[in-house]
Amino acid sequence: MVIVQMERKHVSQVAELEKLCFADPWSEKSIASELENGLACWLVAAEGDAVAGYVGSQTVMGESDMMNLAVHPDFRRQGIGEALVNGLIDALGQRGSSSLTLEVRASNLPAQKLYQKLGFVQVGRRPNYYYHPKEDGLILRKEWVL
Numbered sequence: 663m664v665i666v667q668m669e670r671k672h673v674s675q676v677a678e679l680e681k682l683c684f685a686d687p688w689s690e691k692s693i694a695s696e697l698e699n700g701l702a703c704w705l706v707a708a709e710g711d712a713v714a715g716y717v718g719s720q721t722v723m724g725e726s727d728m729m730n731l732a733v734h735p736d737f738r739r740q741g742i743g744e745a746l747v748n749g750l751i752d753a754l755g756q757r758g759s760s761s762l763t764l765e766v767r768a769s770n771l772p773a774q775k776l777y778q779k780l781g782f783v784q785v786g787r788r789p790n791y792y793y794h795p796k797e798d799g800l801i802l803r804k805e806w807v808l
């Protein structure tokens with residue numbers, strides 16, 4: 663398993679994983695358009711051409727936001743989510759970014775445990791940020807020295 667930049671050949675599998683993992687998935691078209699977006703950085707965990715997980719982010723003025731992170735249910739608890747977030751932090755650092763902010767559902771304890779393990783801290787809470795079902799979002803952030 664390697665962590666690599668998302669390419670066109672990965673997009674349909676990433677879109678399938680979005681549908682599998684989220685109530686409001688990004689469309690395949692939206693994901694593909696990120697390949698042309700200079701502000702975006704998306705990584706996949708790949709075994710050959712097969713995608714087991716992915717992470718997506720955008721950076722504006724040195725401030726990065728993580729929009730998506732998912733690992734296929736069959737491949738969870740093997741360190742892939744952790745490798746994706748660490749890979750993203752490395753890639754963003756190389757681009758000059760020194761912080762990463764994200765929202766996570768208040769009930770999503772597995773993801774919160776992962777972010778906590780990687781040194782993210784809660785900096786806020788957005789009431790009713792999520793739909794399907796409606797739920798608060800916790801705002802987490804990690805900063806690092808370049």
Ligand SMILES: CC(C)(COP(=O)(O)OP(=O)(O)OC[C@H]1O[C@@H](n2cnc3c(N)ncnc32)[C@H](O)[C@@H]1OP(=O)(O)O)[C@@H](O)C(=O)NCCC(=O)NCCS
Nearest residue numbers: 683731732733738739740741742743744766772773775776
């Ligand atoms: C959250 C998610 C990406 C984690 O991916 P993963 O590959 O299973 O995570 P890892 O194996 O790298 O786990 C790293 C750490 O996260 C925590 N963790 C992950 N899954 C956990 C679970 N089900 N319960 C408790 N802690 C968990 C643990 O601290 C773990 O470290 P450990 O193995 O030393 O205990 C995955 O569960 C997923 O895709 N969930 C659905 C989509 C989602 O919620 N995305 C996040 C949106 S903000």
